[in-house]
Amino acid sequence: MKYQPPYTITSKIIHLVAQISESIGRLTVLTQIQDGLKLRKANRIRTIQGSLAIEGNTLSEEQITAILNGKPVIASPKEVQEVRNAIKAYEAFQQWKPSSGQDLLQAHQILMTGLIDEVGQFRHGGVGVMSGDRVVHMAPPANQVNRLIGELLQWLDESPEHPLIKSSVFHYEFEFIHPFADGNGRMGRLWQTLILSQWNPIFVNIPVDSLIYQNQKAYYDALQASTDQTDSAPFIEFILQMILVAILSSTVTDQASDQAGVQDSDQVKRLVTLMDKHEYTLAELMSLLGLSHRATFQKNYLNPAIEAGLIERTIPDKPKSPKQKYRLKRI
Template sequence: MSQQYQPPFSITPAIVTLVGRISEAVGRLTILREQAASLRLRRINRIRTIRGSLAIEGNQLSEAQITAILDGKRVIAPPREVQEVRNALAAYERFDDWNPVVEKDLLEAHGILMSGLIDEAGSYRRGGVGVLEGSHVIHQAPPADRLPALMGDLFHWLATSDAHPLVASSVFHYEFEFIHPFADGNGRMGRLWQSLILARWNGLFADLPVENLIFAHQAEYYEALQESTRQTDSAPFIEFMLTMIFDAVSASVAPDAPQVAPQVTPQVGQLLQAILGEMSREALQDALGLQDRKSFRERYLKPALADGFIEMTVPDKPNSRLQRYRLTDKGRQWLQLRREG
């Protein structure tokens, strides 16, 4: 192990400002949480965290479906996506047991997170791997024979660094993604481990849905990773992650602030108000008094699906004769805010 290993990162004025603002907001949120601990809120945030992290990797299950899996209900969805959710739920159940500076804990977490999904779950990859963008390799990870030394250096640095946990967790996250130590699951593991590092600094991060915001800014997440690699300095990624963390903390500090229903077209609004339970396309058209199937699909159905207000009951078979449509959490929230407004 290289005792002098130091990940390349610089502390920019933006990073200093964000660390201060997050620390202040965390202080306020900690007091609020102590005054009104809410198991329901923790459950909701945990589901949002899992939904965000898996969605970044292409999993299409909704918060409602993840909730159903958590409650032991049967969900009609691709088996791999259901397995990913079950693994993530199991991993977060063990969240409090792991020490972020212990390498074997990271391997154990990966074993749970990727159980039944890859053969090398819980072990570092044995071959080379590249990160693709389309058909282009945008990052060639270090060779497999260097992984023990690289990961050993990274954990030693994390255990001995005097960097603020907000900075150290972001540096670890970036370095982890650069090394790409696993055959699969590197993205979700990097985000999980940053949350674990932050939770050891302040327990509220165990249930703060930062990953939901990363999903909403997915393109910027990958751009920050690439820019940090280009600069040989993880400052761009640190700034991005601290911005996401600040936004997540700020939203939790004032969860009861007045909310406004997102803007939707009149057609989408009519559709959301017409849905009762799970309905077929024909039933929805009848409820809205519409005859033109193409117009209904283009002006009502597709925009509502694209914006996440409704979802399909058989997402892997869009044209199934058994297909039904139902409101998502976002759609139900829109209806509730509209009624309250």
């Protein structure tokens, strides 16, 4: 009987998949309209910084940019090596096939060269996941890793599941198996991005890892909840939420670069990322942001978002109608 990872497709997962699919279409159109080379580079740097920061790397986006440009930085050799490895991994990224075990090992070798001895090979000993001084997960024995990863890669290759769900399930299962002596977190996140980029190449440049870093505790909590329930649904929901917010954030940034009226894209980004498919009154939107001054909200948040084409009025021909509501703009 073929291996089948345990997961449940919840209504929240279905809703998130629909939202992401709609939002990725909007972002794809934007990137086709404008030259986003500088933005893609910035997002790549944010991805590298976020993924490595989760693992304890303290280098800033500015320092990573300097390393990318071949400039010296004052930092520990280990942290500089981690950045250089990540840059090389993303340069080789599109050559890999998600279901290839050989490519998986090659990616690990690139990511971990100069950092550990066991590069490009599965671990030879036991390993546990720690939270402070407490072991929260004991990974399967080392002699089971090759079989478990083989079954997972075969499932990945043959599963008809939507790539958003399939990549999230893979990410969780990969972390559960913990196949390497070190580097499992950054490998799991890298491989999910690879899987998604096979569905839509734009995922290469969406900085999901940066958001995971900002929500690091929730990331580990979702992993633990899925392990406790023997069902990766909590982790799938969390990761899809991070993907959605990352896409919406990238959409706002792209729009802001082309819209002179958007003076502070961070404020617009904050508004858009808090909204879902509901229709909101002005008061409800202000409540989402915890704001009480209507004029400031309209000037700094709502009007720029409308001008950028991210939010629309439900009664566009009567802007001041007392029945007016607002929603994310439909494609």
